[in-house]
Amino acid sequence: MERRRRVLVVGSGGREHAIALRLLESESVGEVLVAPGNAGTATDAPGLPTGKLLRSVAGGTLEIAQREMVDLVVVGPEAPLVGGVVDELEAAGIPAFGPSRAAARLEGSKAFMKAFAARHGLPTARHRVVTDPGAVDAAVRAFAEPPVVKADGLCAGKGVVVAGTHEEAIVVATAMLTGEAFGAAGERVILEERLVGQEASVHVITDGERFVVLPPAQDHKRVGEGDQGPNTGGMGAYAPAPLVTEAIAARIERSIVVPTLEGMREEGTPFRGVLYAGLMITESGAPLLLEYNVRFGDPETQVLMSTIDGDLGEALAGAAQRSLSPDAIRPASKHALVVVLAASGYPGSPRTGDEIHGLEVAAALPDVQVFHAGTRRVEGRVLTAGGRILGVTASGATLRAARDAAYRGVGAIQFAGAHHRRDIGRRALEK
Numbered sequence: 415m416e417r418r419r420r421v422l423v424v425g426s427g428g429r430e431h432a433i434a435l436r437l438l439e440s441e442s443v444g445e446v447l448v449a450p451g452n453a454g455t456a457t458d459a460p461g462l463p464t465g466k467l468l469r470s471v472a473g474g475t476l477e478i479a480q481r482e483m484v485d486l487v488v489v490g491p492e493a494p495l496v497g498g499v500v501d502e503l504e505a506a507g508i509p510a511f512g513p514s515r516a517a518a519r520l521e522g523s524k525a526f527m528k529a530f531a532a533r534h535g536l537p538t539a540r541h542r543v544v545t546d547p548g549a550v551d552a553a554v555r556a557f558a559e560p561p562v563v564k565a566d567g568l569c570a571g572k573g574v575v576v577a578g579t580h581e582e583a584i585v586v587a588t589a590m591l592t593g594e595a596f597g598a599a600g601e602r603v604i605l606e607e608r609l610v611g612q613e614a615s616v617h618v619i620t621d622g623e624r625f626v627v628l629p630p631a632q633d634h635k636r637v638g639e640g641d642q643g644p645n646t647g648g649m650g651a652y653a654p655a656p657l658v659t660e661a662i663a664a665r666i667e668r669s670i671v672v673p674t675l676e677g678m679r680e681e682g683t684p685f686r687g688v689l690y691a692g693l694m695i696t697e698s699g700a701p702l703l704l705e706y707n708v709r710f711g712d713p714e715t716q717v718l719m720s721t722i723d724g725d726l727g728e729a730l731a732g733a734a735q736r737s738l739s740p741d742a743i744r745p746a747s748k749h750a751l752v753v754v755l756a757a758s759g760y761p762g763s764p765r766t767g768d769e770i771h772g773l774e775v776a777a778a779l780p781d782v783q784v785f786h787a788g789t790r791r792v793e794g795r796v797l798t799a800g801g802r803i804l805g806v807t808a809s810g811a812t813l814r815a816a817r818d819a820a821y822r823g824v825g826a827i828q829f830a831g832a833h834h835r836r837d838i839g840r841r842a843l844e845k
């Protein structure tokens with residue numbers, strides 16, 4: 415490559431900050447723009463590799479990509495992917511990492527995903543789709559145990575209810591179908607059999623044909639310790655997850671990843687980008703597909719970026735341009751763990767505008783990296799500006815070392831009302 419790449423990363427969360435910094439560690443990348451970014455991706459953010467540039471930019475994705483003549487666009491969140499931003503960029507001749515609108519239906523419509531899984535024999539929960547509120551009662555009662563109720567469309571992680579009784583499932587499904595709960599995203603409802611086991615996620619970077627599997631990860635969705643309280647965007651994660659043994663990983667690849675990529679090609683909608691399989695691993699070690707996401711997880715990305723070796727810029731550009739070299743990146747023999755610091759009130763209505771202290775102290779600790787999410791920089795100060803504020807991340811030779819370092823980082827940071835879980839990684843460490 416004659417010139418180092420200039421990459422545009424779309425998004426404003428911890429995921430995008432982590433991707434941006436990992437891209438800047440790549441030999442092939444010289445500059446990363448993040449739109450709209452956060453305080454961590456601003457030009458004056460400390461801790462950049464020498465000779466590399468990072469900045470937050472404002473504007474529409476296509477407009478920025480053209481104005482800044484970027485070599486590659488990496489799209490973080492699902493909404494623009496489901497909306498077709500990759501098709502739009504490619505039509506303008508700009509390489510983009512992420513699926514087309516058609517391929518993004520794997521996340522954009524849970525009914526599409528379930529029908530796809532059935533067409534290609536992927537192991538997943540038995541399900542039914544309901545569209546008529548009058549049919550809910552009979553459909554729910556057709557399940558011997560209360561079914562899980564899912565709105566079809568994008569609901570920012572709030573569209574699933576694991577019902578305790580048939581009656582609850584009926585109430586929830588009806589609220590979705592009448593538009594009360596999620597508007598158009600609830601026009602179709604999926605009822606599915608409740609699966610039992612432990613959850614893990616596997617990310618696969620692919621150009622539609624060739625692929626690289628990243629280390630398995632586990633996140634922590636509930637706001638409270640011991641998985642109590644309401645769901646959040648994710649309060650922490652670690653990788654690799656020991657739950658996914660090599661034998662289980664091989665099974666995931668064979669029974670889920672390969673048939674999915676083949677199926678998408680056969681249907682004329684090859685999947686390019688990163689495919690995130692949300693899995694339930696049963697007691698007997700069988701992986702079952704819970705859902706697909708068509709982008710990197712947040713906060714899983716914060717740990718995945720330090721558990722891979724190689725040139726990430728090369729891998730993402732290769733995936734976008736249908737020429738992924740499967741050895742561009744590979745799992746590193748390292749462990750990583752992220753603890754999310756959230757604002758007062760999160761996951762309800764978070765309070766904003768509190769000043770964050772101790773960022774430099776935390777970042778100076780060995781093996782610790784602090785990724786910004788809901789932050790903004792005002793006159794040299796960093797203020798809270800969202801629900802999830804920071805992802806304090808550490809890597810180490812063992813999960814325990816990564817966990818201990820991450821919590822040392824957490825201890826160095828203060829802002830009014832901050833809260834976090836103290837038990838990230840505990841389940842894996844107790845084994």
Ligand SMILES: Nc1ncnc2c1ncn2[C@@H]1O[C@H](COP(=O)(O)OP(=O)(O)O)[C@@H](O)[C@H]1O
Binds near residue numbers: 570571576610704705
């Ligand atoms: N069939 C199922 N059996 C048991 N739990 C489920 C099932 N489907 C979903 N869940 C639980 O609900 C969570 C959210 O469901 P998911 O399908 O991942 O939707 P989303 O992430 O879009 O909200 C899962 O992480 C899992 O904890």
Ligand SMILES: [Mg+2]
Binds near residue numbers: 692705
């Ligand atoms: Mg999910």
